Amino acid sequence: MKSLEDYIQAASKNGQPPQPGIILAIRMCLLALKRLEIDNPNERKRSLVVVVETYRCLPDAIQLVTGCRLANRTLKLRDMGKMAATFVDLAADRAIRVAARESANEESSIQYPAIDRLEALARAYRAFPDEDLYQTEWVKVSLASEDLPGSHFPRVICEQCGEGIGFHREVRVGGRTVCRACAGERYYEPV
Ligand SMILES: [Zn+2]
Numbered sequence: 118m119k120s121l122e123d124y125i126q127a128a129s130k131n132g133q134p135p136q137p138g139i140i141l142a143i144r145m146c147l148l149a150l151k152r153l154e155i156d157n158p159n160e161r162k163r164s165l166v167v168v169v170e171t172y173r174c175l176p177d178a179i180q181l182v183t184g185c186r187l188a189n190r191t192l193k194l195r196d197m198g199k200m201a202a203t204f205v206d207l208a209a210d211r212a213i214r215v216a217a218r219e220s221a222n223e224e225s226s227i228q229y230p231a232i233d234r235l236e237a238l239a240r241a242y243r244a245f246p247d248e249d250l251y252q253t254e255w256v257k258v259s260l261a262s263e264d265l266p267g268s269h270f271p272r273v274i275c276e277q278c279g280e281g282i283g284f285h286r287e288v289r290v291g292g293r294t295v296c297r298a299c300a301g302e303r304y305y306e307p308v
Contacts, residue, residue: 176192
């Protein structure tokens with residue numbers, strides 16, 4: 118596996134170091150992979166799934182380090198607004214959830230009082246031991262078969278709007294097969 122510095126380098130843009138949150142996120146991935154004893158996540162052929170709990174820095178870092186992507190269903194977003202993610206090793210049937218500790222923010226300004234806030238955070242996120250930055254727990258994650266990478270389901274047509282639906286996302290309402298939008302779960306309103 119590549120080192121933290123390699124990934125920080127890869128996440129740098131135009132010679133600028135990445136935001137502190139990216140460093141925190143990269144280390145979160147490295148910690149999870151270490152605990153799962155996965156040395157090269159890119160060789161996992163979709164047997165590693167990550168459920169990420171926020172937008173912002175974390176999904177990008179997970180994609181960078183683990184190779185998991187939304188497109189092949191190895192990366193999933195459950196927006197809890199938390200700097201946390203669960204790394205699921207399907208082959209070994211185990212999963213670890215890693216959450217960033219809020220206390221690291223405060224601790225960084227105590228440890229590095231004389232420097233800029235972001236710089237202090239960046240230093241802390243590089244230097245603090247894992248235990249000060251994250252809490253971890255082994256967990257069980259139930260993924261429906263249609264959520265697993267590589268699963269295939271025939272597309273069906275919504276009897277209401279006529280749009281095609283994949284991955285078993287259709288629902289039965291009043292004896293008809295319809296899409297979730299027509300079943301009332303629409304996130305948009307026609308204008
Ligand atoms: Zn529909």
